[in-house]
């Protein structure tokens with residue numbers, strides 16, 4: 001029975017209340033949460049007789065305002081479940097004129113075959129923070145999940161070409177880039193089509209170099225190019241190893257934080273010796289750090305002990321806002337610009353700039 005059902009049949013002045021109605025009103029008294037409802041139910045119980053014209057009016061009022069309340073709550077719930085407020089998709093030819101590119105382009109792959117460690121969150125928010133600091137940034141979403149694309153407010157079903165087309169159909173990146181998704185920030189999006197790339201690339205010539213060839217032409221056009229990798233060490237990730245100048249490795253502050261890191265470093269060494277001799281680690285980033293727990297502190301110490309100085313000073317805290325922002329299609333610098341999450345990614349962006 002609904003909260004307000006007991007009041008659906010409104011007693012008229014002079015009409016006496018049935019036992020059932022009184023019981024319902026008593027029940028309502030226990031359950032109701034609005035003061036006015038309690039007030040009117042108390043009234044009825046006290047009188048235990050026909051309500052006067054006045055109390056009938058109160059009923060009328062309560063009933064209507066209660067319905068309004070329910071309606072309001074429904075609208076609120078509906079709006080909170082709304083789809084991501086997607087952005088308009090522009091073409092590269094509509095890109096705002098680039099004012100300046102500072103220094104050489106750095107291509108950085110955000111890599112860790114472990115899932116859910118904060119790769120996409122870092123790709124979106126670090127890139128946006130650098131954009132806000134006046135840098136020109138391109139983010140390449142190399143994960144078929146497309147979390148970076150939707151996190152930046154791009155509706156994947158509206159995308160004509162994605163990074164898959166650059167890797168397998170020789171579509172030039174100019175036709176794939178979505179410009180100005182945020183200040184200073186362009187995106188090469190991913191769709192689920194990319195899931196087929198792992199298999200389809202196997203039989204291709206120079207399959208490990210596809211991304212390097214596509215992205216390499218954009219040196220000089222951006223300060224930073226970030227590649228957000230999938231959680232595997234398959235051919236897509238190998239393409240990211242080959243295309244990159246440096247690697248950024250996010251590590252989540254949790255049990256087994258360093259699990260799999262040896263394998264990641266082994267893969268890096270193999271690529272370095274055969275395909276990309278200058279490849280190196282740019283930095284290791286501790287994510288989802290919770291300063292209240294001893295575990296987070298222990299993991300941070302362990303990671304610093306293992307990697308030494310390449311661990312960024314900035315720790316990315318675990319915050320609800322950082323996990324909410326993607327569902328609004330916004331980086332944290334827009335969604336919650338003054339919060340801890342935004343501050344930490346801006347501080348990371350400054351460290352990235354300082355590292356050259």
Ligand SMILES: Nc1ncnc2c1ncn2[C@@H]1O[C@H](COP(=O)(O)OP(=O)(O)OP(=O)(O)O)[C@@H](O)[C@H]1O
Nearest residue numbers: 115116117118119120121231288317318319322323
């Ligand atoms: N600092 C943080 N605080 C709170 N939640 C976070 C934080 N960083 C990431 N998350 C949340 O944790 C989940 C995993 O993060 P994310 O998608 O960035 O990881 P990933 O490494 O890209 O995952 P995958 O390997 O699946 O691509 C997401 O729901 C994200 O919103």
Ligand SMILES: [Mg+2]
Nearest residue numbers: 119120143147
């Ligand atoms: Mg991801």
